[in-house]
Amino acid sequence: MPSGTTAGPRPVRIEVAGLTKTFGSVRAVSDLGFTVEPGAVTGFLGPNGAGKTTTLRMVLGLVTPDSGRATFDGVPYAALPDPVRTVGAVLETAFHPARSGRDHLRVYCRAAGLPVARADEALERVGLSAAGRRRAGGYSLGMRQRLALATALLGDPPVLVLDEPANGLDPEGILWLRGFLRHLAHDEGRTVLVSSHLLAEMEQTADRVVIVGAGRLVRQGSIAELRSGAQGAGTVLVRSPEADRLAAVLTSGGLSAARGDDGLVTVEGASPADVGARAFAAQVELHELRAESTGLEELYFRLTAGQEQYAAGTPDQPATTSDRPTAPEGATR
Known part of the structure; x- marks a missing residue:
């Protein structure tokens, strides 16, 4: 400086x-x-x-x-x-x-x-x-x-x-x-x-x-x-003008494939390469193929679930308090 x-x-x-x-x-x-x-x-x-x-x-x-x-x-x-x-x-x-x-x-x-x-x-x-x-x-x-x-x-x-x-x-x-x-x-x-x-x-x-x-x-x-580490095989988003046939091909191959709007198919437990290879073998046209990216916020909440000192409630679920003893104010923030 x-x-x-x-x-x-x-x-x-x-x-x-x-x-x-x-x-x-x-x-x-x-x-x-x-x-x-x-x-x-x-x-x-x-x-x-x-x-x-x-x-x-x-x-x-x-x-x-x-x-x-x-x-x-x-x-x-x-x-x-x-x-x-x-x-x-x-x-x-x-x-x-x-x-x-x-x-x-x-x-x-x-x-x-x-x-x-x-x-x-x-x-x-x-x-x-x-x-x-x-x-x-x-x-x-x-x-x-x-x-x-x-x-x-x-x-x-x-x-x-x-x-x-x-x-x-x-x-x-x-x-x-x-x-x-x-x-x-x-x-x-x-x-x-x-x-x-x-x-x-x-x-x-x-x-x-x-x-x-x-x-x-x-x-x-x-x-x-x-x-x-959190995603493992992960989630793949794939879009095709033959979405129904693509979903059927993937499901018959043992994958979880959910049909969405506008030709979107969400595939769980697979990699983009795996989905692409199966679509190619079945001669299904693809317009988009990508892994769904998990954001830091989602990763954070997955990793820290249950470790909050105070958990806010929702309309159908009351707030909860951790049974972890409370330290002096500001000591463990």
């Missing part, structure tokens, strides 16, 4: 191994392990009460685990020689309302031993230069989120750990954040770990995801890897 800098920051890998934390009778995090690689945006996902915020606090040395460890290239946060130049974090936004955004950043610069010129550079990076001299108390929630991100960037760290950074951003701001995080990871080689409940946005932003539930790891990997 400093003027004249051409090389990106050194790559740093986050490794979480065996993290466990109990608050009283509540096991907030249990034997949790995952990795966050440089050069990628990793989404950290899970229901409320899954232990996400507790985990991030342990990663940043703000909460002491009962067991396990979290390291940055093998070094715990508390042992980093210059943590502000290694890790930038946003867990919550807090500003003196009478202080300008620029002065807020300058205070942090002085506390961290950084040149005060970094304040203006950080404001420019997050698009707040024009508002830098305004009081932070007059900032919108979205502007406060940008100021918090600017604070995390002051030390030009190779690692960013962000908890719900899109809260309060309007659609334009969310689009900006998506491009910004991907630029930091892909173009500058930084390690970006971001917690979010915006699943559709995470699907467009994250290269990899770590999904937790009830304090444990549910799954980690790229969205493509999760999709492949």
Whole structure:
């Protein structure tokens, strides 16, 4: 970030191994392990009460685990020689309302031993230069989120750990954040770990995801890897002017084929190659043949089903509450 800098920051890998934390009778995090690689945006996902915020606090040395460890290239946060130049974090936004955004950043610069010129550079990076001299108390929630991100960037760290950074951003701001995080990871080689409940946005932003539930790891990997593991043989959508005959051919071959509108046939438990081969053998004309893509939202709900701390009810089904003990407010978000 400093003027004249051409090389990106050194790559740093986050490794979480065996993290466990109990608050009283509540096991907030249990034997949790995952990795966050440089050069990628990793989404950290899970229901409320899954232990996400507790985990991030342990990663940043703000909460002491009962067991396990979290390291940055093998070094715990508390042992980093210059943590502000290694890790930038946003867990919550807090500003003196009478202080300008620029002065807020300058205070942090002085506390961290950084040149005060970094304040203006950080404001420019997050698009707040024009508002830098305004009081932070007059900032919108979205502007406060940008100021918090600017604070995390002051030390030009190779690692960013962000908890719900899109809260309060309007659609334009969310689009900006998506491009910004991907630029930091892909173009500058930084390690970006971001917690979010915006699943559709995470699907467009994250290269990899770590999904937790009830304090444990549910799954980690790229969205493509999760999709492949969840779908198995998968669902194929095929469209033909001979849809009835196609459905009959597929059904007679032991596949589940449901006839839809406009020549569409939905086939379960097959691959596009398999369906195409059977249609070709039967000389059935095809106009469309594709695998149905499972979105991150559907994958998430499949993987975390039954692990919600509170499940909302529907008109014909009452709300339910998990029998998992409740941790102190905000401890396991």
